[in-house]
Structures are given as C-alpha cells and as structure tokens.
Amino acid sequence: xNTDTGSHIPTGPTxxxxxxxxxxxxxxxxxxxVMPGVYxxxxxxxxxxxxxxxxxFVMVRxxxxxxxxxxxxxxxxxxxxxxxxxxxxxxxGRGTFLLSQQPEGGEVDLLGPLGNGFSLDSGSRRVLLIAxxxxxxxxxxxxxxxxxxxxxxxxLMGAATADCLYPGSLLPSxxxxxxxxxxxxxxxxxQVTDVIDGPxxxxxxxxxxxxxxxxxxMIARESLRGRSVQVSLEVAMACGLGACYGCSIKTRKGxxxxxxxxxxxxxxxxx
Ligand SMILES: Cc1cc2nc3c(=O)[nH]c(=O)nc-3n(C[C@H](O)[C@H](O)[C@H](O)COP(=O)(O)OP(=O)(O)OC[C@H]3O[C@@H](n4cnc5c(N)ncnc54)[C@H](O)[C@@H]3O)c2cc1C
Numbered sequence: 001x002n003t004d005t006g007s008h009i010p011t012g013p014t015x016x017x018x019x020x021x022x023x024x025x026x027x028x029x030x031x032x033x034v035m036p037g038v039y040x041x042x043x044x045x046x047x048x049x050x051x052x053x054x055x056x057f058v059m060v061r062x063x064x065x066x067x068x069x070x071x072x073x074x075x076x077x078x079x080x081x082x083x084x085x086x087x088x089x090x091x092x093g094r095g096t097f098l099l100s101q102q103p104e105g106g107e108v109d110l111l112g113p114l115g116n117g118f119s120l121d122s123g124s125r126r127v128l129l130i131a132x133x134x135x136x137x138x139x140x141x142x143x144x145x146x147x148x149x150x151x152x153x154x155x156l157m158g159a160a161t162a163d164c165l166y167p168g169s170l171l172p173s174x175x176x177x178x179x180x181x182x183x184x185x186x187x188x189x190x191q192v193t194d195v196i197d198g199p200x201x202x203x204x205x206x207x208x209x210x211x212x213x214x215x216x217x218m219i220a221r222e223s224l225r226g227r228s229v230q231v232s233l234e235v236a237m238a239c240g241l242g243a244c245y246g247c248s249i250k251t252r253k254g255x256x257x258x259x260x261x262x263x264x265x266x267x268x269x270x271x
Contacts, residue, residue, distance in 0.1 A: 020051055020113065021111050021112050021113060021114050021240075021241065022047055022048075022111070022112075023109065023110070023111050024045065024047055024048070024109075024110055024111075025107045025108070025109055025110075026043035026044055026045040026048075026085075026107065026108050026109075026110050027043065027044040027105065027106070027107055027108075028041065028042070028043060028044075028102050028103065028104050028105060028106045028107070028108060029042040029043060029044055029084055029104070030042045030104055031100070031102060031103075031104060033100075034088070034166075034167060034170070035163065035164055035165075035166065035167070036163055036164065037090055037091045038088065038089065038090050038091075038134070038164075039087075039088070039089055039091065039096075039099070039100045040077070040086055040087075040088050041086065041087045041088075041089070041099065041100075041102065041108075042080070042084050042085075042086050043084060043085055043086070043087065043108060043110070044083060044084055045083075045084065045085050045110060045112075046082065046083040048076070048085050048110065048112050048113050049079045049082055049083055049084060049085055050082065051113050052076050052079065052085065052112070052113035052117075053113075053117045053118075053145075054076075054117050054118045054120075054138065054139075054141040054142035054144075054145050055075070055115070055116070055117025055118035055138050055141070055142065055230075055232055055263065055264045056075075056076050056112070056113040056114060056115050056116075056117040057073050057074060057075045057076060057112065057113070057114050057115050057138075057240075057263060058073070058074060058076060058085070058087070058110045058111060058112030058113060058114065059071035059072070059073055059110070059111040059112065059114065059237075059239075059240035060072050060073075060074050060087070060095075060099060060108060060109070060110055060111075061108070061109035061110075062094075062095035062096065062098045062099040063094075063095070063098040067094070068094050068095045068098075070095075070238050071109075071111060071240065072095040072096065072099070073114075073234075073237045073240055073259070073263075074087045074089050074137070075087070075088075075137045075138035075141075075209075075232070075263075076112070076113065076138070076141055077137050077138070077140055077141060078140050078141045078144050079141065079144075087099075087137075088134075088136070088137045088140070088166075089134075089137070090134045111240060111241075114240050114241070114259060115240075115258075115259060115260070115262060115263050115264075116260075116261065116262060116263075116264055117138075117264055118138075118142050118207050118230050118232070118264050119230065119264075120142070120145065120146060120149070120151075120205065121204070121205060123204070124151060124204040124205045125151060125152060125204055126151065126152040126153075126154070126202055126203050126204050127142075127146050127151055127152070127153055127154070127203055127204065127205045127206070127207065128154050128156070128196075128199050128200055128202075128203035128205070128206045128207070129142060129143060129153065129154070129155045129156070129207050129208070130156045130158075130192060130193075130196065130206065130207070130208035130209075130210065130214075130218070131155065131156065131157045131158065131166070131192070131208070131209060131210060132158050132191075132192050132208075132209070132210020132211055132214040133158065133159055133160075133164065133210060133211065134234075135208065135209030135210035135211070135214070135232070135234075136157060136166040136209070137209070138209050138232050139155065139207065139208075139209055140166070140170070140171065142207055143155060143171060143172055143175050144172060147172035147174050147175060152174075152176075153172070153174065153175045153176065154175075154176045154177075154178065154199045154202075154203065155171065155175050155176070155177050155178070156178045156179075156180070156192050156195055156196065156199065157177060157178070157179050157180070157187075157192065158179075158180045158181070158182075158191055158192025158193075158210070158214075159181055159182075160181065160182045160183065161181055161182070161183050161185050161186075162179075162181055162185035162186035163185075164181075165179060165181065165186055178195050178199065180192045180194060180195050191214075191217065192210070192214065193214060193217040193218055193221065196218065196221050196223060196224065197221065197222070197223040200221070200223040200224055201223055205228070205230070206224065206227065206228070206229045206230070207229070207230045207231070207232075208229060208230070208231045208232070208267070209231065209232040209234075215231055215267060215270060215271075216271070218231075218267060219267060219268070219270075219271050224267070228266060229266065229267035229268070230264050230265070230266065230267075231264065231265060231266075231267045231270070232262070232263045232264050232265075233249070233258050233262055233263045233264075233265060233270075234263070235247050235249065235258050237258060237259055239259070240259045241259065241260070242257050242259055242260035245257060247259050249270075251265065251269045251270055252268070252269045252270075252271075253269055
C-alpha cells in the first residue's frame with residue numbers, strides 16, 4: 001500500500017504532515033538485548049530511512065500470523081547507512097515478545113514512516129533532551145540529528161536502576177549525559193525531573209519522551225514555565241493512520257489524534 005499524498009513535508013508538533021507511509025517487508029539485520037527486557041532491532045528499510053525524521057514511528061506486525069491482530073506502534077530509534085532503521089523496545093506483552101524473537105534474516109511487516117515528529121529550529125545552538133525510562137527510544141534519533149548539525153546536546157536520562165539506563169556507548173560521543181536513578185545506583189538519586197533546572201536554563205529548545213507522570217512533573221518546573229517543550233506521547237494505538245480515532249486525546253486545542261497530529265505535542269497543550 002502506498003498512501004503518498006504529496007511531497008511537501010511540514011515539520012513540528014502542530015503541522016499535520018501528509019501520510020507518506022508504505023507497507024513494506026523489512027529484513028532483520030540484527031537483534032540484541034541491550035538492557036534487561038529491552039531489544040535493539042536493526043531492519044533493512046531504505047524507503048523509511050530516506051523519508052523519516054526524528055520522532056516519527058512505524059506500525060509493526062509483530063508476529064508472523066494474525067496474532068496479535070493489530071500492529072504495534074514503535075518509534076524510529078535511529079537510522080544507519082541510509083538503508084537501515086533501528087527499533088528499541090521493551091517487552092511488555094505478546095506483540096513485543098514475538099518481535100524480540102524475530103531471527104536475523106527474517107522479515108518484519110512495517111507501515112511507516114508515520115506521525116509528526118520533533119522540530120529542530122535552525123537557530124538552535126543548544127538542545128536539552130529529557131528521557132524517562134523507555135522514553136529514550138525516539139530521542140536517540142533526535143540526538144543523532146542534533147549532533148550531526150553540530151549542536152550542543154545535553155541528554156537527561158532517568159531510570160529505576162543503573163542497568164535500565166540506555167548504554168552511553170551507543171550515544172553520539174559529543175552528547176553530554178546526566179543520569180538519575182530512583183535507587184541512586186547511577187547518577188543522582190531521584191527522578192529525571194529533579195535534574196532539569198540547570199540544563200533547561202541554558203537550552204534553546206527542550207524535547208522529552210517519558211510517561212505522563214514525568215510530563216506532569218515537568219509542567220510544574222519553574223525553569224520550563226512559559227516555554228516551548230516538545231513531548232512525545234505513547235498511548236494505545238490501533239491503526240496509526242488517523243482512521244480509527246482510537247488514540248484521540250483531549251488537549252487545550254481540542255481533540256487530537258496522537259497518530260496523525262502527534263505523537264509530538266507541545267507540553268503546555270496537554271494540561
Ligand atoms: C507513537 C508510539 C511510539 C512508541 N514507541 C515505543 C518504542 O519506541 N519502544 C517501546 O518499547 N514502546 C513504544 N511504544 C509503546 C508500545 O507501542 C507498546 O509497548 C506496545 O504496543 C505493547 O504491545 P504488546 O503487544 O507487547 O503489549 P500488550 O499486550 O498490547 O500490552 C501489554 C501491557 O503494556 C501496556 N501497553 C500497551 N500499549 C502501551 C503503550 N502504548 N504505552 C504504554 N503501555 C502500553 C498495556 O496496557 C499492558 O499493560 C510506543 C507507543 C506509541 C503510541
């Protein structure tokens with residue numbers, strides 16, 4: 001299926017981009033467990049690599065047959081050699097379990113790229129990325145792109161324990177990483193939102209991905225008040241194309257579909 005509707009691609013959390021998604025079969029290049037229960041899957045998908053931007057996602061048929069029936073949404077974690085995309089996912093249920101079992105050389109059915117991703121302003125010099133747990137998944141692609149443009153990138157990473165933190169060795173070497181863990185086993189003890197204030201004051205743009213509770217804590221931070229903060233939402237999603245309205249959310253601007261209007265939104269529009 002090719003649902004191309006045009007070549008003009010608006011960017012950012014408010015502009016709906018025309019759907020350019022294609023259904024395609026992507027060969028599994030490699031698969032590895034990089035944190036407990038978290039897999040990094042590299043797929044051969046040149047069509048998606050060519051078009052995708054940070055913050056976009058794909059809908060993945062996780063099993064070979066009809067089960068699970070619905071595709072699962074997963075962020076594009078990063079791209080490589082203009083032909084491959086990576087997915088980083090936590091095994092939480094049947095779909096992600098089946099995906100974690102895909103053998104190298106196997107084929108995975110994808111629909112993408114989808115959604116409105118992050119928008120990096122051309123005038124930005126310093127950017128702050130805030131990752132809560134698996135929220136790191138879409139932010140690494142953004143860190144790659146910001147580093148490629150020569151921007152200063154500070155990445156705040158929060159997790160329950162040190163072994164649940166994304167491996168620093170997989171990040172661009174120019175990125176400054178600040179860690180926070182709930183048990184204090186790496187970085188500062190506490191939540192990632194506890195370490196926002198200093199870096200936020202120096203950043204031209206702020207981006208985040210994490211659970212809703214993280215966004216609630218962020219909206220209360222003085223250092224983020226009144227400024228643009230782009231956040232990516234992970235909600236239950238059925239079609240990914242704007243057809244079923246299953247991922248609709250209430251925002252200050254009215255009802256929005258996470259799959260087509262998002263998944264990236266302005267933080268202040270959510271509360
Ligand atoms: C745009 C978007 C991008 C996403 N990107 C990633 C990613 O890069 N990496 C990643 O690990 N996950 C990501 N998710 C979440 C991922 O889609 C779900 O974890 C996945 O669909 C679960 O499928 P399952 O069949 O394994 O679990 P299910 O059997 O469907 O559910 C198992 C458990 O997980 C919970 N769950 C299901 N869907 C979600 C969800 N969307 N968010 C939170 N909890 C959920 C269920 O409530 C249930 O408790 C993303 C979600 C969206 C909407």
